[in-house]
Amino acid sequence: MTVLTAVVLGMALTAIIIFIILNIDRLRPGKKHEDHEMPDRTYSPVTEPDASPTVKLSAESPAAKERKERNRLYREAEFINKNCSRLEDFIINEEINAFDLRKLANLNGIGLQISEGWYPLTLELIRELHENGWDKKVSCIKEKYAELRFYTSDAYGSNLHTIIEKYTEESQFICETCGGRGNTRSSSGWQYVACRKHYLEKRHSISAEPAGFNYNGIFYRWNEVKNMHFHSFDQFQGIYQFLIIELHQEKSGQQNPNDNRLYVPEHSGTFGNFLQFLSRQPYDSPLYYSGLSRDYLNHFRHPEFCEICGYQAVYLGECECCENDTWESYNKMTKGEDLHDREKKQEHIKLYQILWIEDEGETYEQQQQNYPKNPEHRWL
Numbered sequence: 001m002t003v004l005t006a007v008v009l010g011m012a013l014t015a016i017i018i019f020i021i022l023n024i025d026r027l028r029p030g031k032k033h034e035d036h037e038m039p040d041r042t043y044s045p046v047t048e049p050d051a052s053p054t055v056k057l058s059a060e061s062p063a064a065k066e067r068k069e070r071n072r073l074y075r076e077a078e079f080i081n082k083n084c085s086r087l088e089d090f091i092i093n094e095e096i097n098a099f100d101l102r103k104l105a106n107l108n109g110i111g112l113q114i115s116e117g118w119y120p121l122t123l124e125l126i127r128e129l130h131e132n133g134w135d136k137k138v139s140c141i142k143e144k145y146a147e148l149r150f151y152t153s154d155a156y157g158s159n160l161h162t163i164i165e166k167y168t169e170e171s172q173f174i175c176e177t178c179g180g181r182g183n184t185r186s187s188s189g190w191q192y193v194a195c196r197k198h199y200l201e202k203r204h205s206i207s208a209e210p211a212g213f214n215y216n217g218i219f220y221r222w223n224e225v226k227n228m229h230f231h232s233f234d235q236f237q238g239i240y241q242f243l244i245i246e247l248h249q250e251k252s253g254q255q256n257p258n259d260n261r262l263y264v265p266e267h268s269g270t271f272g273n274f275l276q277f278l279s280r281q282p283y284d285s286p287l288y289y290s291g292l293s294r295d296y297l298n299h300f301r302h303p304e305f306c307e308i309c310g311y312q313a314v315y316l317g318e319c320e321c322c323e324n325d326t327w328e329s330y331n332k333m334t335k336g337e338d339l340h341d342r343e344k345k346q347e348h349i350k351l352y353q354i355l356w357i358e359d360e361g362e363t364y365e366q367q368q369q370n371y372p373k374n375p376e377h378r379w380l
Contacts, residue, residue, distance in 0.1 A: 074099060087137070092130040096123060105141060113142035115176040125150060125167040129160055146184045146191040147171050183359060186267070196360040205269035208277035215245075215262055222287060224248060226260075228278075229291030239316055240296065241266050243275075267323075270370050272315040275300040303371075308352045310377030311365065321371050322356045350380040 060068075079099035080091050087107040091100075098119045104126065105112040114122065122141065129152075130136070140151040148171035154160040175182035175195040182193040187203060194202065207214050212221040226248045230240035245262040264271065279297040281287040304314040309322035317329030327348060331339045338344045356362060357379075365371070 074102065079103070090136055092126060092136070094127070096127075098123075101126070104136070104138070108136075108138050110138065110140060113140075114148065115143070117174060117176045117179040117182075118143070118148055118171060120179055121148065121167060121171060121174055122150070125164065128163050132159055132163065134160055143176065143192070146193050181358075187265070196364055200269070200364060203269050204265055204267075206264055206274045207270050208274045213274065215264065220245075220247070225289070227291045228289045230293060230296060231263075237316075239266055243271075246291075270320070272300050272303060272313060272320045273370065275315075276303065305374040305377070307349055307377075309356055309361065309365070310374045311371035312374065313371040321365060322352070322361055324352050324356075346380060353379055 077099045079097055080093070080095055081100045081103045084090050084103060084107070090104060090107060098116070101119055101123055102112050125148075126134070134152070138150060138152055140149060142149050147168050149168070150164050152160060152164070154164075172184060172193060173182060174180070174193060175198055176193050177198040178195060180195045182195045182198075185192055185194050185199045185203075192202075204216060205214075206216075212219055212224070214220075224247050226246040228243060228245050230242070231244050232241040233239070234241055243264040243266070245264065247260040247262070250260050264274075268274075275297055278287060278289075278292065279294075279301040300315050303312050303320075304326075305312050306314050306319035306322060306324070307327065308324050309319060311319070311321040313319050313321035314326060317326050317332075318324070319326070325333065327345050328339065330336075330348065
């Protein structure tokens with residue numbers, strides 16, 4: 001074999017080895033182009049007894065899937081303005097539906113930033129605007145401060161602006177999720193309108209038991225907790241606005257990934273019950289966390305019965321169940337002089353009892369049974 005032949009064979013062998021190394025994944029059976037041929041799917045969490053759910057593996061985020069599904073429905077749905085391409089040709093009559101509303105936003109070059117519960121109300125609004133000479137132009141359709149905001153170029157005080165204001169006021173009592181009767185709610189400083197059912201579904205919740213605690217549907221064992229401390233003291237109301245729970249490590253499924261802290265707002269469901277549980281732990285208990293103020297916890301040790309709803313859920317002058325202030329706290333905040341006026345107190349209690357019943361608060365509390373009921377309580 002000549003030197004030249006040996007060199008050529010060596011170069012060829014080297015090229016073959018390099019090719020195999022660079023393409024080894026493609027040459028493996030059953031793996032060819034796997035990433036491109038896999039259908040979109042989400043794996044269900046795998047769980048074992050007393051184990052945390054594993055991280056969901058998803059080729060597509062839930063938000064992206066929801067957008068894709070909405071766009072698919074939009075393409076397949078039948079609605080009057082489906083083929084409309086100019087705002088001038090957009091039809092407004094009694095038959096328009098939610099898809100027409102979305103098309104109106106598209107033709108105006110804006111997004112539809114409201115939940116589905118407000119679609120019927122907004123459709124009524126645009127019909128009435130149309131009957132009064134509206135040019136179909138709108139620069140924004142959104143929720144802001146728990147109200148429907150519908151912005152047009154019409155001047156303040158004009159007939160069209162007055163119509164819009166009427167529907168803005170109506171939106172304050174319509175659940176954004178289902179369209180039923182709702183009230184303005186607050187969660188971590190964010191205001192929105194919801195019926196009792198959807199308010200309770202969205203509300204933060206925390207509950208304690210001997211083995212651990214459940215926060216927003218995720219269970220934590222007490223040995224996962226490193227420490228707890230209160231944060232952001234409101235001097236006017238005399239309360240801490242957050243309880244921060246520090247964990248030894250991150251937990252799969254947390255609302256704040258890559259964070260080993262839980263931020264629990266003081267208006268979370270059964271928050272007082274949770275603190276009551278901690279307040280009753282002895283000094284030698286593993287649950288006697290050094291970061292907690294024992295003086296503050298003592299305010300939650302013995303809750304009082306509420307004169308409005310009748311449940312034993314009054315902490316620091318406010319009922320955690322019906323979320324009303326006591327008569328004493330109400331007078332303190334309003335600087336009223338009616339503290340000892342029995343007649344005015346009875347009228348105050350009666351009014352908020354009516355609101356509690358109308359909001360279906362009593363119905364849902366009877367189902368959940370979060371608090372003991374005063375056997376001597378009566379409806380005025």
